[in-house]
Amino acid sequence: MKTLQLGTSWFLEEAGGLARVYYGCVNYLPQVGVGVSGLVAGSDRVEQSSRGLVQTFASTHSGTLQRSLGVRKAFKQVISNSQFDLVASHFALYTFPILDRLGKLPLVIHFHGPWALESKAEGAGKLSVFGKWAIEKLVYGRADGFIVLSEAFRQILHKTYGVPLEKIFIVGGGIDTAEFKVDLTIAQARERLGWAQDRRIILCVRRLVQRMGLDNLIAAIAQVRQQYPEVLLLIAGKGAIAESLRSQIQQLQLEDSVKLLGFVADCDLPIAYRAAELSIIPSVSLEGFGLIAIESLAAGTPVLGTPIGGIPEILQPFSTDLILEGSTTSQLAQGIIEALSGQRQMPKSEACQDYVRQNYDWQVIAQQMKLVYEQVLQR
Numbered sequence: 333m334k335t336l337q338l339g340t341s342w343f344l345e346e347a348g349g350l351a352r353v354y355y356g357c358v359n360y361l362p363q364v365g366v367g368v369s370g371l372v373a374g375s376d377r378v379e380q381s382s383r384g385l386v387q388t389f390a391s392t393h394s395g396t397l398q399r400s401l402g403v404r405k406a407f408k409q410v411i412s413n414s415q416f417d418l419v420a421s422h423f424a425l426y427t428f429p430i431l432d433r434l435g436k437l438p439l440v441i442h443f444h445g446p447w448a449l450e451s452k453a454e455g456a457g458k459l460s461v462f463g464k465w466a467i468e469k470l471v472y473g474r475a476d477g478f479i480v481l482s483e484a485f486r487q488i489l490h491k492t493y494g495v496p497l498e499k500i501f502i503v504g505g506g507i508d509t510a511e512f513k514v515d516l517t518i519a520q521a522r523e524r525l526g527w528a529q530d531r532r533i534i535l536c537v538r539r540l541v542q543r544m545g546l547d548n549l550i551a552a553i554a555q556v557r558q559q560y561p562e563v564l565l566l567i568a569g570k571g572a573i574a575e576s577l578r579s580q581i582q583q584l585q586l587e588d589s590v591k592l593l594g595f596v597a598d599c600d601l602p603i604a605y606r607a608a609e610l611s612i613i614p615s616v617s618l619e620g621f622g623l624i625a626i627e628s629l630a631a632g633t634p635v636l637g638t639p640i641g642g643i644p645e646i647l648q649p650f651s652t653d654l655i656l657e658g659s660t661t662s663q664l665a666q667g668i669i670e671a672l673s674g675q676r677q678m679p680k681s682e683a684c685q686d687y688v689r690q691n692y693d694w695q696v697i698a699q700q701m702k703l704v705y706e707q708v709l710q711r
Contacts, residue, residue, distance in 0.1 A: 538614075
């Protein structure tokens with residue numbers, strides 16, 4: 333089976349959950365017998381770093397029109413030079429320009445989230461949101477099958493875009509668990525990063541946008557600090573609300589209890605997870621999976637998550653104590669206090685790592701993706 337994978341960007345150049353999943357597809361699908369060629373926006377270095385598997389159709393800094401024309405041209409060239417059994421797309425915007433050139437090629441959509449609804453949640457205007465929804469609707473109407481990260485996203489795809497449930501398959505996010513298994517104690521990891529040894533460190537790795545619930549989390553730390561003055565929340569990531577969060581920290585006089593780390597390099601993330609006592613996902617909406625949950629567990633660090641979207645689907649089979657009561661400030665504070673006090677039983681490091689290795693290692697996930705592709709081809 334040979335697939336053409338349409339992505340947004342190359343993970344080694346532009347980090348993000350979607351790019352990480354796409355990068356995993358390119359690297360691990362061939363190991364289970366699925367041939368891969370790819371198209372993404374990126375630099376001239378992508379082809380070399382992907383071992384010739386992925387080509388670029390435009391720069392990530394180019395405008396929407398240029399990228400749309402670029403993917404249309406590149407798609408025509410690629411399918412004229414090679415035979416493909418299936419096209420797998422990871423983003424509706426870059427699929428729309430090639431719809432008329434698919435012919436009879438089966439199309440599988442890797443649905444990473446509702447583009448229009450996420451834009452609305454982050455403050456986009458009505459016209460922009462409608463335009464994105466219209467593009468998604470057209471693209472999804474042509475698709476022969478869908479891969480979603482969770483039952484939560486399966487329902488959104490069905491209810492928001494009218495996709496029949498029988499076309500939608502759930503395959504969770506994957507990681508290379510070996511990359512996150514750090515052979516360091518918590519103290520050694522903190523020493524490596526220069527983090528304090530005498531603090532109760534909580535790590536939150538998030539894009540700094542409104543729907544992530546970071547403002548609620550920061551406010552919760554003000555409550556937690558009353559019982560645990562040594563608590564330290566470290567937020568890793570960048571995004572549009574960074575300045576707003578920084579102002580909130582100052583207003584609540586939490587400068588010694590909450591730190592914005594900014595972007596943390598991919599090579600440092602496993603050590604950062606390992607150095608924390610626990611990590612947390614405070615999302616308030618549209619959390620389709622929560623890849624950071626399995627990253628943290630793979631490093632041996634338990635993770636608390638709100639009962640939003642796909643988060644409970646990851647944590648419920650492993651430990652219900654990891655699922656918070658809700659996403660409000662008081663609910664976050666209560667959950668953190670219970671975890672720090674031992675009232676909530678946090679799983680041991682080895683149990684965290686075993687759970688992820690058995691269920692979310694890329695070797696497992698790639699095989700599940702292959703089965704979906706095969707089912708679509710058999711229809």
